[in-house]
Amino acid sequence: MSPEPPPLLEVRDLVKRFGGFRALDGLSLDLRAGEVLGLVGPNGSGKTTCINTIGGLQRPDGGVVTYDGRRIPGLRPHRLSRLGINRTYQSPRPFASLTVRENVLVAATEGCGSTPPDLDTLLASLGLAGQAARPAGELNSAEQKTLDLARALATAPRLLLVDELAAGLNPTELLRMAERLRALADRGMAILVVEHLMGFIERVTDRVIVMNAGRAIFGGRLAEAVRDGDVKRVFLGGAHGG
Amino acid sequence: MGRGWRELCLIVLPTVAIAAWAPNLYGNVLLLFNFVLYITLAQGMNAIYGFTGYLPFGYVGFFGAGAYGFAIAAMAGVHPAAALAVAGGAGIALGLILTPLLRLSGAYFAIANLAAAQAVYQVVANPALAPITKGPYGVSLSAVFAPRASYLVAVALMGATMAAIVWLRNGRFGLALMALRDDPVSAASAGVNIVRARTIAWLLSALVASLAGGAFAWQISVFYPETAFDMSISIFAIVFTLFGGAGTLLGPLIGVLLLYGVYNWIGIAVPQYFQLIYGALIVVLVLFLPNGLVSLLTQRGIRVP
Ligand SMILES: Nc1ncnc2c1ncn2[C@@H]1O[C@H](COP(=O)(O)OP(=O)(O)OP(=O)(O)O)[C@@H](O)[C@H]1O
Ligand SMILES: [Mg+2]
Numbered sequence: 001m002s003p004e005p006p007p008l009l010e011v012r013d014l015v016k017r018f019g020g021f022r023a024l025d026g027l028s029l030d031l032r033a034g035e036v037l038g039l040v041g042p043n044g045s046g047k048t049t050c051i052n053t054i055g056g057l058q059r060p061d062g063g064v065v066t067y068d069g070r071r072i073p074g075l076r077p078h079r080l081s082r083l084g085i086n087r088t089y090q091s092p093r094p095f096a097s098l099t100v101r102e103n104v105l106v107a108a109t110e111g112c113g114s115t116p117p118d119l120d121t122l123l124a125s126l127g128l129a130g131q132a133a134r135p136a137g138e139l140n141s142a143e144q145k146t147l148d149l150a151r152a153l154a155t156a157p158r159l160l161l162v163d164e165l166a167a168g169l170n171p172t173e174l175l176r177m178a179e180r181l182r183a184l185a186d187r188g189m190a191i192l193v194v195e196h197l198m199g200f201i202e203r204v205t206d207r208v209i210v211m212n213a214g215r216a217i218f219g220g221r222l223a224e225a226v227r228d229g230d231v232k233r234v235f236l237g238g239a240h241g242g
Numbered sequence: 243m244g245r246g247w248r249e250l251c252l253i254v255l256p257t258v259a260i261a262a263w264a265p266n267l268y269g270n271v272l273l274l275f276n277f278v279l280y281i282t283l284a285q286g287m288n289a290i291y292g293f294t295g296y297l298p299f300g301y302v303g304f305f306g307a308g309a310y311g312f313a314i315a316a317m318a319g320v321h322p323a324a325a326l327a328v329a330g331g332a333g334i335a336l337g338l339i340l341t342p343l344l345r346l347s348g349a350y351f352a353i354a355n356l357a358a359a360q361a362v363y364q365v366v367a368n369p370a371l372a373p374i375t376k377g378p379y380g381v382s383l384s385a386v387f388a389p390r391a392s393y394l395v396a397v398a399l400m401g402a403t404m405a406a407i408v409w410l411r412n413g414r415f416g417l418a419l420m421a422l423r424d425d426p427v428s429a430a431s432a433g434v435n436i437v438r439a440r441t442i443a444w445l446l447s448a449l450v451a452s453l454a455g456g457a458f459a460w461q462i463s464v465f466y467p468e469t470a471f472d473m474s475i476s477i478f479a480i481v482f483t484l485f486g487g488a489g490t491l492l493g494p495l496i497g498v499l500l501l502y503g504v505y506n507w508i509g510i511a512v513p514q515y516f517q518l519i520y521g522a523l524i525v526v527l528v529l530f531l532p533n534g535l536v537s538l539l540t541q542r543g544i545r546v547p
Pocket of ligand 1: 042043044046047049090
């Protein structure tokens with residue numbers, strides 16, 4: 001067996017403060033190419049903040065983020081995009097007055113550091129082909145989340161961070177979305193999935209990290225997580241996370 | 243032929259040709275000049291408001307800076323062509339100084355920009371600077387007076403500004419600007435360098451207004467700080483743009499032709515009712531057509547150039 005390649009993303013002791021409050025309090029994680037890592041935890045545990053700090057939207061107050069062998073904290077999102085890091089948003093953020101196709105076109109022309117995918121094929125694969133000429137503001141929330149994903153994929157990312165993509169999808173759409181993410185990972189993309197729906201996490205992830213109060217309290221397979229004492233306490237006592 | 247070329251050939255070139263030919267048909271060149279000037283200023287306003295969402299109430303500051311840039315250079319004996327370059331340089335310089343304002347949003351940006359224009363006015367009108375700017379006493383540029391040449395320069399500037407709008411509407415950079423206008427956060431993750439893009443749009447609109455100011459100074463040749471920094475220049479440019487529809491090529495053009503036409507017509511026919519009628523028209527518009535005349539079509543899914 002060949003030795004494992006180094007992780008594409010390495011996060012070490014990440015700290016993010018808001019005033020005196022530590023939304024991230026020493027979080028560490030690794031993510032390899034072709035791997036899907038789930039990030040779960042109760043509301044307010046710091047999942048979105050983790051994506052924001054890796055994605056360059058917020059500056060970390062401590063810790064190290066290494067991507068493809070290079071330290072990236074401090075880089076702005078548009079630079080990270082061209083390096084191959086992209087994301088979706090928990091509340092979708094489309095360019096409302098632009099058409100669906102223009103939404104992905106911007107990302108492909110501005111944010112892709114390699115070869116962008118064929119946009120019509122991309123939209124078709126996500127079920128958005130019929131909406132291509134519509135203003136993004138007219139889509140429903142689930143469609144806008146899918147558009148967020150399409151826009152991220154238009155930059156041909158190597159590392160994809162998705163924040164509660166599944167919320168609002170019906171069971172059939174959920175299943176299809178899970179298959180798509182798996183297929184992307186099988187072609188070598190590293191994917192971090194933040195999600196409350198455990199069925200979805202079960203289906204797409206290789207591994208999960210359970211967060212509470214800005215820290216990882218468990219790392220491993222989901223089936224083991226549900227038997228873990230700390231995880232049970234966090235999810236069943238006090239805050240609940242669906 | 244692409245959409246951009248079609249818009250250039252079917253809208254921009256005819257507008258330029260008609261404007262260039264008009265003095266042969268109509269004797270009041272100053273009035274024609276003002277139409278050309280307002281089309282230019284409205285399209286310059288369009289570049290920043292229509293494509294980034296920033297509404298610069300102090301837009302006249304660039305215009306005045308250009309007018310005085312031209313005047314100071316011309317009084318120093320510089321050729322009018324070079325004096326126009328000085329006018330544009332003054333606008334770009336002021337635009338660069340004011341780029342930090344782009345960190346503000348909405349009303350804060352509008353107010354800060356207005357204050358900045360006032361500050362430039364105060365500097366220019368300061369009697370202590372009279373040796374350079376002639377202070378409150380005004381400038382006279384009779385040595386370079388050339389109504390015909392300055393009119394044609396203004397027409398050329400109008401054409402170039404409209405061509406810039408065509409480029410923004412159909413090109414990659416304009417698309418990035420519109421994305422950032424809709425959502426700067428996700429525009430950044432889509433790869434748009436938002437600070438750089440905003441700054442370029444801002445400097446473009448500053449350049450347009452200051453060159454317009456330079457052409458204006460050359461055309462009228464005698465003016466005062468109150469003339470070159472008249473707030474109604476900002477207001478007119480904003481109202482014409484909003485009336486017709488920001489973000490389009492035709493909107494600001496139609497806005498100027500209709501509203502400035504009405505303005506001149508009412509002002510001459512019934513001056514006593516002018517402000518009332520004009521004010522009422524604007525209120526009705528803002529209430530019932532907030533996205534301008536072109537929205538009558540765009541709402542029905544019709545693409546307006
Ligand atoms: N910009 C901010 N300013 C202040 N506090 C913030 C900010 N962003 C997040 N927080 C706080 O940080 C904590 C973590 O927030 P975060 O959004 O990362 O949680 P989350 O795990 O994504 O929760 P959810 O499941 O509800 O999306 C919360 O207590 C939140 O209130
Ligand atoms: Mg969240």
